Amino acid sequence: MRATLHTLEQTIRQRRNADPSASYVAKLTTKGRAKIAQKVGEEAVETVIAAMADDRAGVIGESADLLFHLMMLLADLDIPLDAVMDELDRREGLSGIAEKAARPKD
Numbered sequence: 001m002r003a004t005l006h007t008l009e010q011t012i013r014q015r016r017n018a019d020p021s022a023s024y025v026a027k028l029t030t031k032g033r034a035k036i037a038q039k040v041g042e043e044a045v046e047t048v049i050a051a052m053a054d055d056r057a058g059v060i061g062e063s064a065d066l067l068f069h070l071m072m073l074l075a076d077l078d079i080p081l082d083a084v085m086d087e088l089d090r091r092e093g094l095s096g097i098a099e100k101a102a103r104p105k106d
């Protein structure tokens with residue numbers, strides 16, 4: 001998962017300055033951050049609609065669209081994917097800390 005997303009991150013960063021007539025990444029980038037953010041919102045809503053219809057194939061396709069457009073938004077903000085991954089790792093480290101603290105000591 002992390003390797004796939006890192007490859008996609010590199011591809012997106014390389015394609016941002018490509019010819020917009022030949023590249024979706026370049027075309028959307030030229031439309032600006034507000035348009036990229038709007039696409040993230042649209043894909044999120046489409047994912048929710050597919051989920052509520054119990055459309056598993058739809059959820060998979062829309063989730064891929066959502067992750068891709070979120071990666072485009074991160075690239076536009078120059079936020080590395082690793083910043084998000086590190087935050088998830090930090091939260092994983094935190095999980096269960098309160099529960100462990102509440103347990104009686106042996």
Ligand SMILES: N=c1c2ncn([C@@H]3O[C@H](COP(=O)(O)OP(=O)(O)OP(=O)(O)O)[C@@H](O)[C@H]3O)c2ncn1[C@@H]1O[C@H](COP(=O)(O)O)[C@@H](O)[C@H]1O
Nearest residue numbers: 008011012015018022023024025026039042064065068069
């Ligand atoms: N993963 C994706 C990817 N996922 C979705 N999309 C595009 O995202 C768009 C979303 O579809 P929609 O129907 O919501 O939107 P649309 O009607 O095309 O666009 P709007 O004008 O309505 O916003 C489609 O055009 C898809 O082709 C993607 N386009 C590119 N990639 C990756 O980006 C790489 C570089 O792509 P290019 O920049 O096109 O070379 C590719 O090799 C892929 O790995």
